[in-house]
Amino acid sequence: xxxxxxxxxxxxxxxxGRMTIQRRLILETLETLTNHPTAEELFALARQRxxxxxxxxxxxxxRLLEQEDLVSTRIFNEERRQERFDPAYPSEHHHFMCTAxxxxxxxETDSIGQIKMQFERRFDARVETGSIVLYGLCVQCxxxxxxxxxxxxxx
Amino acid sequence: xxxxxxxxxxxxxxxxGRMTIQRRLILETLETLTNHPTAEELFALARQRxxxxxxxxxxxxxRLLEQEDLVSTRIFNEERRQERFDPAYPSEHHHFMCTAxxxxxxxETDSIGQIKMQFERRFDARVETGSIVLYGLCVQCxxxxxxxxxxxxxx
DNA sequence: TGATTACTGCAAATGATTTGCAACAAGCGA
DNA sequence: TCGCTTGTTGCAAATCATTTGCAGTAATCA
Numbered sequence: 368x369x370x371x372x373x374x375x376x377x378x379x380x381x382x383x384g385r386m387t388i389q390r391r392l393i394l395e396t397l398e399t400l401t402n403h404p405t406a407e408e409l410f411a412l413a414r415q416r417x418x419x420x421x422x423x424x425x426x427x428x429x430r431l432l433e434q435e436d437l438v439s440t441r442i443f444n445e446e447r448r449q450e451r452f453d454p455a456y457p458s459e460h461h462h463f464m465c466t467a468x469x470x471x472x473x474x475e476t477d478s479i480g481q482i483k484m485q486f487e488r489r490f491d492a493r494v495e496t497g498s499i500v501l502y503g504l505c506v507q508c509x510x511x512x513x514x515x516x517x518x519x520x521x522x
Numbered sequence: 523x524x525x526x527x528x529x530x531x532x533x534x535x536x537x538x539g540r541m542t543i544q545r546r547l548i549l550e551t552l553e554t555l556t557n558h559p560t561a562e563e564l565f566a567l568a569r570q571r572x573x574x575x576x577x578x579x580x581x582x583x584x585r586l587l588e589q590e591d592l593v594s595t596r597i598f599n600e601e602r603r604q605e606r607f608d609p610a611y612p613s614e615h616h617h618f619m620c621t622a623x624x625x626x627x628x629x630e631t632d633s634i635g636q637i638k639m640q641f642e643r644r645f646d647a648r649v650e651t652g653s654i655v656l657y658g659l660c661v662q663c664x665x666x667x668x669x670x671x672x673x674x675x676x677x
Numbered sequence: 678t679g680a681t682t683a684c685t686g687c688a689a690a691t692g693a694t695t696t697g698c699a700a701c702a703a704g705c706g707a
Numbered sequence: 708t709c710g711c712t713t714g715t716t717g718c719a720a721a722t723c724a725t726t727t728g729c730a731g732t733a734a735t736c737a
Contacts, residue, residue, distance in 0.1 A: 385703045385714055406694080421717045426694065444596060448603040448724070449693065463641060463649070474641055478633045479654070486618060486629055486656055494618070494658035499634070501641055503649035540683055540734045561725080576686045581725065603693075604724065683734075691726070701716070707709085 369398040371437060371454070378435050392417055393428045403441070403451040403462075403471040445469060445502060461499040467508035524553040526592060526609070533590050547572055548583045558596070558606040558617075558626040600624060600657060616654040622663035 396413040463472040483494040551568040587593040618627040638649040
């Protein structure tokens with residue numbers, strides 16, 4: 368049994384919640400993904416194992432995970448207004464999105480700490496969190512000669 | 523006459539476009555704002571000068587500006603799925619959003635260059651653009667004793 | 678001063694996500 | 708193991724930001 372399932376099970380128990388077949392399926396599917404799926408993508412995959420599964424249930428489960436701080440959500444500038452769900456939370460990491468294939472790569476850096484401090488000093492503000500998003504072409508798409516679409520990056 | 527109006531006028535001319543009363547009003551209103559307004563916010567302000575103005579027209583004008591690379595759009599994690607329009611483009615800058623009052627502060631840093639290069643080397647990718655977003659409390663909200671809402675930052 | 682056609686306002690459409698509700702089914706206690 | 712309670716699901720309809728089709732309006736050019 369995966370970590371997510373275990374963790375959610377524990378938390379559900381604490382509040383009188385229930386571990387349903389659908390929830391287990393969605394969590395297990397999510398755990399197989401290293402990418403940052405959209406709700407639709409996750410739904411499509413999970414549905415292969417249970418064709419009766421409903422998109423609402425996927426959203427409800429993702430929101431539950433979000434509440435429990437087990438995933439985070441993010442809208443990349445590359446995409447319209449669609450959320451992507453990040454199961455790697457809460458490890459601090461940043462993102463790169465390929466503007467051609469929309470794949471997401473996570474990376475770490477400690478530069479952000481300094482940037483935060485600089486900002487706090489300069490604006491007398493309190494910075495809680497911060498994230499970096501890079502846009503460009505991943506190895507594969509670069510090799511396939513995908514042009515860098517002008518005007519599509521994070522501007 | 524503001525810079526935006528002038529610039530758009532020039533580009534319209536080149537494609538047989540027209541400078542209308544509505545466009546001028548929207549551009550002039552946008553120029554008075556240092557903040558990153560939503561379409562609704564800009565609409566509300568512009569409407570004070572022309573109550574017949576329509577929200578569609580605001581959107582269409584903003585998209586025109588976007589196409590012409592005179593504003594950029596961004597969805598902050600703090601907000602649902604609502605775009606904010608950034609007239610400071612194309613100067614390279616980054617953002618801080620106050621989680622309490624939703625105000626946006628722009629700032630510059632050169633750290634991003636190194637981060638891009640590090641990433642390119644490590645993943646053999648091509649990075650075109652990159653942006654940093656910080657979340658926290660601005661001076662005012664911090665002084666008013668606003669608690670840092672847990673679970674609302676950019677996670 | 679027209680004539681041409683880009684632009685506007687309106688209402689309806691779109692797309693992602695949310696929600697109300699009746700039927701269903703976990704998980705508890707007997 | 709069997710009910711019961713009530714949390715959860717599937718469905719359809721609602722919501723919210725944004726977009727689009729269309730008929731009427733108005734910039735701009737000759």
